[in-house]
Amino acid sequence: MKTLKRLNTFFLIVIVLLVVIDILFADYLTGIWNRVFIALLAISLGLSVVIEVVIKKHKKKK
Amino acid sequence: MNRYGWLMSSIMNTTGDLGYMVKQANEAPQGAARFNFDNLNMDQIKSQSSVWLSEAMVVGGRRIxxxxxxxxxxxxxxVLLSDDASVVLPLDDIAIPFILGGAYILDRVYRSGNTNYPGPWSTDRPNNYIPRPMSSINNKTFFPEGNGKDFIKWALRLGGASVLAKKLYDGFYLQPDSMPVDNANFVKPLPPFYTPIPNPNRP
Incomplete structure (x- = not known):
């Protein structure tokens, strides 16, 4: 449970960093880096939401 | 609302001023009553137009x-029903539903159902006035996902999702149609910088 919460926080920080990177270095995010950026953002967003749902279900079971 | 009221109010609401009405009045044919707007301010013009409006709505000493x-x-x-027993036969009763239907349509088209529109307005509070109770909001359930930490979490996720959506939208383009290929006369395209190696066994 604690690990999941830490993971969630980590992914949230990653999302914030990626958004900041997109704002600051949007001109350099071309080609493969654009795809890498999209993949990282999608993965961190999806896992963050999945972890949130898992935590909520775990709480409900208790 | 009567038909004149509809006309006047639509003109005043769409143009936002009375310039159209002024123009109409000044371009009236000779002999018609003319009204001089030159020495009037906008409030006076408006009050005069409301007088015209109320005059237009009164026909035979009765509001339309x-x-x-x-x-x-x-x-x-x-009347049509009452003359069945007398001179005229009930043949004319067939007209009743059409008359009623036409009246219904006319009422729907030309009347709003509010006989006081567009006036006279009153500032008196009606007797049956009940103030609407103001519903309070619950701070704990205002955001569907909760307040505080949870709200920040979902706000960050939504921000990231909007960035992702914009990236995907910018990168999206339609694939071009494939080129038609003549399979009967297909020639394998040569690679670039092709240098044929001479075959000694070739005739």
Missing amino acids: DDHSYMEEALIISG
Whole structure:
């Protein structure tokens, strides 16, 4: 449970960093880096939401 | 609302000023009553136009929208029904539904159902006025996902999702149609910088 919460926080920080990177270095995010950026953002967003749902279900079971 | 009221109010609401009406009045034919707007301010013009509006609505000392088309249609229907026993046969009763239907349509088209529109306005509070209770909001359930930490979490996720959506939208493009290929006369395209190696066994 604690690990999941830490993971969630980590992914949230990653999302914030990626958004900041997109704002600051949007001109350099071309080609493969654009795809890498999209993949990282999608993965961190999806896992963050999945972890949130898992935590909520775990709480409900208790 | 009567038809003149509809016309006037639509003109005033769409143009936002009375310039159109002023133009109409100044371009009236010779002999018609003219009104001089030069020495009037906008409030006076507006009050004068409201006087015209109320004059237009009064016909025979009675406001036009005091009664409805349906009222008149019911009177006509009563006459048609009452002459069945007398000179005229009940043959004319066939007209009643058409008269009623026409009156219904006219009422729907030309009347709003509010006989006081567009006036006279009153600032008196009606007797049956009940103040609407103001519903309070619950701070704990205002955001569907909760307040505080949870709200920040979902706000960050939504921000990231919007960035992702914009990236995907910018990168999206339609694939071009494939080129048609003549398979019968297909020639394998040569690679670039092709240098044929001479075959000694070739005739």
